[in-house]
Amino acid sequence: MKKIILGLFVSFLYQSAFAQKTGYWDKERATYKEISVSARDRIIVETDDFPAGTTELIYRITLLDDNQQMASSLVSVLKSIPDPTGISQGSAGAVFLASKISGDDKCKYAIFSKKELTADYISNGGTADACLVQNTPLSKDAKRLSIDKSACIKSNSGKLYFGFESSNWIMKQKIVLEVVPWVDAKLSRGWTLENRKFIISQCKTSALARKMANSDDFCVCIGDKIQKEYTFKEFQKLLPMEQSKVYKDFGASCFEETGIAKTVFNDLRAKASANIKKGDYGSAIKNYNEIVNQRKATALDYSNLGYSYLLTKQYGKAIKSLKEGEKIDDSELFVKLNLAHAYLLNGEYSKAKTIYKEYQNQNVTDNLSWTQKIKDDYQAFAKVGIQNNDFERVLKLLEK
Numbered sequence: 146m147k148k149i150i151l152g153l154f155v156s157f158l159y160q161s162a163f164a165q166k167t168g169y170w171d172k173e174r175a176t177y178k179e180i181s182v183s184a185r186d187r188i189i190v191e192t193d194d195f196p197a198g199t200t201e202l203i204y205r206i207t208l209l210d211d212n213q214q215m216a217s218s219l220v221s222v223l224k225s226i227p228d229p230t231g232i233s234q235g236s237a238g239a240v241f242l243a244s245k246i247s248g249d250d251k252c253k254y255a256i257f258s259k260k261e262l263t264a265d266y267i268s269n270g271g272t273a274d275a276c277l278v279q280n281t282p283l284s285k286d287a288k289r290l291s292i293d294k295s296a297c298i299k300s301n302s303g304k305l306y307f308g309f310e311s312s313n314w315i316m317k318q319k320i321v322l323e324v325v326p327w328v329d330a331k332l333s334r335g336w337t338l339e340n341r342k343f344i345i346s347q348c349k350t351s352a353l354a355r356k357m358a359n360s361d362d363f364c365v366c367i368g369d370k371i372q373k374e375y376t377f378k379e380f381q382k383l384l385p386m387e388q389s390k391v392y393k394d395f396g397a398s399c400f401e402e403t404g405i406a407k408t409v410f411n412d413l414r415a416k417a418s419a420n421i422k423k424g425d426y427g428s429a430i431k432n433y434n435e436i437v438n439q440r441k442a443t444a445l446d447y448s449n450l451g452y453s454y455l456l457t458k459q460y461g462k463a464i465k466s467l468k469e470g471e472k473i474d475d476s477e478l479f480v481k482l483n484l485a486h487a488y489l490l491n492g493e494y495s496k497a498k499t500i501y502k503e504y505q506n507q508n509v510t511d512n513l514s515w516t517q518k519i520k521d522d523y524q525a526f527a528k529v530g531i532q533n534n535d536f537e538r539v540l541k542l543l544e545k
Contacts, residue, residue: 168329170203170223171196176324177219182252182311184318187270189263190307192324197377198333199326201291201298204307207321208250208284219287219323250318251282256297257306266308275308276300282312335377344368344380353396356409366399367392410441421453424529429453437466444474451483456529460491478509482518486526494535498542505543516543 176192195202205219255275257263265271272278276297279286292298297305311318348354348364357363371380371391383391400406413432420429433450436442442450447470454463464487470480481500489497501519509518523536 167331168198168200168327168333171199171326171328172223174326175219176322178322180309180320180322182309182318182320184311184313187267187308187310189257189260189267190309190322191260192304192307192322194303195326196328196333197335198328198331199298200329200332201289201327202305202324203287203289203327204322204324205287206252206254206283206285206307207323208252209319209321210249219325223325249284251284251312252318252320253282253310253312254279254286255308257308258297258300259302260306263306263308270310272308334372334375336372337377340377341368341372344371348392348396351392351396353400356412357405358408358412360405362403363396363399363405366403367395370395370399406439406441410436410439414446417449417453421449426453426456430457437469442469442473444470444477444480446470447473448477448479448483451480451487455483455486455490456525456531458490458531460487463487464491478504478507478515482509482515482522486522489535489539490526490531490533494538497535497539501539501543519543 174193174196178190180188180190182188203219203223255266255272256277257266257274258276262274265274272280276295277288277290290297305324307322309320345364345368348367349360354360354363374391375383380388380391400409413436417429417432420426420432430450430453433442433446433453436446437450447466451463451467451470454460454466464484467480467484467487470477471484474480481504485497485500488494488500504515507515509515519539523540526533526536
C-alpha cells in the first residue's frame, strides 16, 4: 500500500512539474499606484506598459483608511507562487492575495483594454465597453486574467485601464492598485502568432519555396531557426540585404534537414524527363542545370543533360557535362555512350571509336544492348535533323 501511495505521489509531482508554465512574474515592470478618489467621483488609472510576451496577469485592488500601510506587496506574495495557474484554482495563495489589510471604504471598478473605450465611463459611468466589470462595491479584490480566458488580455493595447468609482459620498478614498504581468519565456522574444505568420509568408515568396509543391515544412523550419537566433525586434532592425542572407543561410540548412531537397530534385528530374519525351530539350537543360547548380546531380543527371545538349547541337557543352558525369561514376554506360556520340558529332571520330568499341559487348540496361542503344540514338538524332556520315561507319565497325 505504501508503495502505491508513494508511486501516486511521485506521479503527481512529475505531472505538476511538467504542467507548470515556462515564464516568470515580471516584478521589474509591475504596476504599483496609490490613488486618491474624491467622494462620488470616477477616475481612470492606466497601468504601466506590459512587457512583450505577457500572457496573463494578477491584479490586486485594496482600499486603505488614512495612514494604513500595505502589509506586503503583491510582488512579494507572488514569489511563493511560481506558476500562475495555481492562482485560479482556489489555492491558499489565491486567498492570500486578497486577504491583506484593507479599510472600511468600498468602490466599484471596471477594466478597459483600450483608452478610447473609457470615454463613456468617465462621462456617465457606462461599462458597455469594459472587458471586466465589478458592480458590487468591495474593499479589496484580486484576480488573475489570462489570454485564453479574458478579453482584457486578448485585445489589450499593451496596457490596461482601470476605472474606479467611489462609493463614499462624503470622504475621498485611498486605493492601491497593483498589477504584475506573467511573461511567457518564448513569447517574450516578440514572436507572436502574427509575427510568426509574417516570417512564413515572406519565406513562401522566395524563389526556392516557389519551386516546392508544398513549402509549409520548409518555411516553418526557417521560422524556427530565426526565432532561436533573434528576437522579433532584432530581426526587424536588420537591413533588407541582411534579412535576405538570413533567409538564404537558414534556407540552405532547412532544405536538407526537412527532406524537401530530395523531393524537389526528383520533381525536377521528372519534369526534365517529360521535357525530353516532348522534344522540349531547352526546358530539360534548364531543369537539369538547376540540379547541377545545387551540386546534387548524379552521373545519370549529367548523362541526360549531355544528351539534351547533343539534341540541341551544343556538342562542346555536352562533352563538358559528360566528363563531369564520369567523375561521379566512371562505370555508368549511359555517360560513356553519350560521350562517344558527343565526340563523333564534334568531329573527333578517333575518340568516339575507342569508346564505341570498348563497350560493344555490354548492355546499357538489363535488356538493352550497347549496339541497339546506338541505333536508337542515331534515329533520334535524325528526327531532329542531325546527320553525320560517320553513323554508318560506326554501325559497320560494331558488326565486325
